[in-house]
Amino acid sequence: MKNGKVPQQLIVLGAVAVVGIVAFFAIRALLIPKSFGKYGHYRADSIEEIRQLPISYAGVNACTECHEEIFKVKSSGFHRGVSCEVCHGPSANHADDPTSIKPPAPRQREGCPLCHNYNPSRPTGFPQIITIQHNPGKACMTCHNPHNPVPPVTPKECSACHRSIVAQKMVSHHSSLECTTCHQVPKEHFKTPHLNRVGKPTNNDFCGKCHANNGPQVKDMPGIPRVDMAHAGRYLCWDCHYPHSPEGRP
Ligand code: HEC
């Protein structure tokens, strides 16, 4: 503060701060809705507004009242976790007035593949088909009851449910290995996979049977790369090498 004068930049800064504070309170007073903050950090009126919206979904319990048979069939099958209105669309108006308003049923082939078409990001074991190859031209319901879908024949291949792993292995260094070389698969796994779990390798010795550099020759597999098992350190082999598509030296 030379000569008792306030420096010009402080005056400018002060003016900007005053304008900012005034603007803040002005905007707050003008733009924030009256009911904001009444119950919490939101607009209390929105509750009433949302309550006024027409209800479009009735919920499973509503359907069960009149379609008990279908509900029973569905709850014991693979689709027990799929709600009625996922397939039939929002049906509250039908539940209120069942004779004049009928919900649509997804009878075309396009509906089911939304969940079942092959997509590698689906969870492990989720049943998947390649829609254009799977019995083309016929509606899905000619062979599968939508309320209790069972494959008419138990699938024979792992690919029915593990398509992405099969596809990966097919083009990998392990293409010559069968799935069952590494997994003990109970027969019932093909029918009720969740109840009949599959065995997996549990330790590094398993991979060592083929890859340990002091291990025995493996029949019919002369070209197996051999390694010092110690390069795993304290890790499992598959912490570094994905078993369905292992990579070694670049
Ligand atoms: C109050 C009883 C009632 C409730 C609740 C009800 N329905 Fe219905 N629903 C009926 C009756 C009755 C029919 C048969 C109408 C006919 O064929 O004349 C029917 C028919 C249907 C049909 C067949 C339509 C067609 O094209 O043949 C579907 C699908 C359906 N209901 C789904 C549902 C779903 C999903 C719910 C739950 C959101 C539901 N219903 C709730 C009574 C009910």
Ligand code: HEC
């Ligand atoms: C995975 C999809 C899906 C789910 C989930 C589903 N439906 Fe359906 N539903 C269909 C299809 C597809 C049809 C047509 C069947 C046909 O024409 O043979 C149908 C037909 C119907 C019909 C007509 C009568 C009949 O038996 O063909 C009724 C009623 C019905 N569904 C009610 C329900 C109710 C109630 C639920 C829940 C408990 C439900 N659906 C769950 C797909 C589904």
Ligand code: HEC
């Ligand atoms: C909203 C997603 C969804 C839709 C739509 C759907 N499904 Fe499913 N489906 C499932 C689920 C979830 C399972 C059970 C998977 C499991 O048990 O791991 C299943 C299981 C199945 C299975 C049993 C396969 C097996 O042996 O494991 C068949 C067959 C099937 N669905 C056919 C159909 C048909 C036909 C339709 C159309 C009418 C349909 N799905 C529509 C979710 C769906």
Ligand code: HEC
């Ligand atoms: C001509 C009869 C037929 C038609 C039509 C049909 N499927 Fe299948 N589906 C089968 C048979 C048989 C199997 C079991 C053997 C196999 O895997 O092919 C099966 C298996 C499945 C599976 C379990 C995975 C698998 O490969 O085993 C799903 C999911 C499935 N079907 C969904 C559908 C959907 C969705 C449609 C319609 C787009 C459809 N199916 C149409 C006969 C049929």
Ligand code: HEC
């Ligand atoms: C009908 C569908 C189906 C078929 C066919 C099938 N699986 Fe599975 N598999 C599943 C499902 C669903 C799971 C997930 C089970 C769970 O997590 O509850 C699974 C899980 C697994 C697991 C993991 C077990 C774990 O504890 O993480 C392995 C490994 C496996 N399957 C191997 C196989 C092999 C190998 C084949 C063929 C020889 C095969 N599966 C055939 C549906 C199937």
Ligand code: HEC
């Ligand atoms: C070289 C031995 C080997 C072969 C061959 C093999 N697996 Fe695996 N698999 C494993 C190991 C090890 C794990 C455990 C991986 C983990 O826990 O991270 C596993 C895990 C799995 C899992 C559960 C976890 C996941 O990665 O999704 C499934 C499902 C599975 N395998 C299916 C198959 C199928 C289907 C085949 C044949 C196409 C197959 N495996 C071939 C060694 C193998």
Ligand code: HEC
């Ligand atoms: C910490 C990560 C890690 C673990 C754990 C690990 N590896 Fe490796 N492995 C590598 C790397 C990195 C390479 C490639 C570079 C090299 O040759 O050293 C490799 C290379 C390999 C190769 C290819 C050698 C070649 O000549 O191409 C084989 C086979 C192999 N490992 C098997 C195993 C087995 C079996 C285990 C379990 C005992 C295991 N690995 C555990 C990181 C690992």
Ligand code: HEC
């Ligand atoms: C039954 C014998 C067998 C078993 C068990 C086995 N492998 Fe292999 N592995 C092979 C063969 C065969 C090759 C491919 C040689 C080739 O590419 O010609 C291979 C290749 C590899 C490679 C080298 C890929 C490259 O870049 O050259 C790695 C890494 C590997 N396996 C890791 C594993 C791991 C991790 C396990 C345990 C989950 C395992 N293997 C179990 C037979 C086996």
